Amino acid sequence: MKTKEICNDNEATVQYDWNRSSYCNPKPQLISTPTNFSPNGDGVEDEYCIEVCGADEYAVEIIDIISNTTIFFSGVTAIDNSNICIWDGGNSVSASYQVKLTLYACGNIKSVTPYSITLAR
Numbered sequence: 361m362k363t364k365e366i367c368n369d370n371e372a373t374v375q376y377d378w379n380r381s382s383y384c385n386p387k388p389q390l391i392s393t394p395t396n397f398s399p400n401g402d403g404v405e406d407e408y409c410i411e412v413c414g415a416d417e418y419a420v421e422i423i424d425i426i427s428n429t430t431i432f433f434s435g436v437t438a439i440d441n442s443n444i445c446i447w448d449g450g451n452s453v454s455a456s457y458q459v460k461l462t463l464y465a466c467g468n469i470k471s472v473t474p475y476s477i478t479l480a481r
Contacts (some may be wrong), residue, residue, distance in 0.1 A: 362370050367372070385467055387413070387414030387415075387470070388412060388414035388415035388416075388462065388463040388464075388465045388470050388471055389412065389413050389414060389463075389471065390410065390411075390412055390463070390468040390471065390473050391410075391411035391412060391413050391442070392410060392411040393408070393410050393459075393473075393475055393477075394408070394410070394477070395447070395476070395477055395478060396426075396477060396478040396479070396480060397409075397477065397479060398479070398480045398481065399449035399479065399481065400481050401449055402445075406448070407445040407446075407447065407448045407449075407458055408445065408446055408447040408448075408449070408477060408479075409443055409444060409445040409446065410443075410444055410446060410461070411442050411443050411444070412439065412442055412444060412463060413442055414465060415439055415463040415464060415465050415470070415471075416438070416439060416464055416465055416466065416467075417437060417438050417439060417463075418434070418436070418437055418439055418444065418446070418461060418462060418463050418464065419433070419434055419435060419436045419437065419461075419462045419464075420432070420433070420434045420446045420447065420459060420460065420461050421433045421459070421460040422447055422452075422457050422458070422459055423457060423458040423459075423460065424452075424455065424457060425455070425456050425457060425458055425476070426455070431452060431457070432447055432452075434446060434447075434451060436464065443449075446461075449479050449481075453479075453481070454477070454478075454479055454480050454481045455479060456476055456477070456478050457462060457477055457478075457479060458474060458475070458476055458478065458481075459473075459474065459475055459476070459477055460472065460473075460474045461473045461474075461475075
């Protein structure tokens with residue numbers, strides 16, 4: 361059975377059904393980050409999705425590289441599976457953007473990963 365370790369006050373870990381978490385090391389980690397997506401309504405890569413492992417929650421900030429302006433911030437969001445669609449592109453234009461992804465495990469920040477993506481309409 362695939363499991364996920366959850367921290368709580370009474371026990372060091374409690375095992376819950378989960379998707380690949382117990383097989384990842386170190387925890388948490390970013391598994392895949394596509395470098396582009398095209399939210400043009402054709403049903404292919406219409407949202408920017410990533411794959412993570414061993415995280416309970418995430419927060420993502422999307423920054424316009426040219427103006428250095430935050431155009432999207434998710435707030436801390438619970439993870440219910442390993443594939444997370446984090447941004448639909450909104451009204452943003454075709455351009456490159458910086459992604460600042462923060463992964464949380466057991467209530468603590470465990471990973472901050474900045475990288476760039478390209479949105480093509």
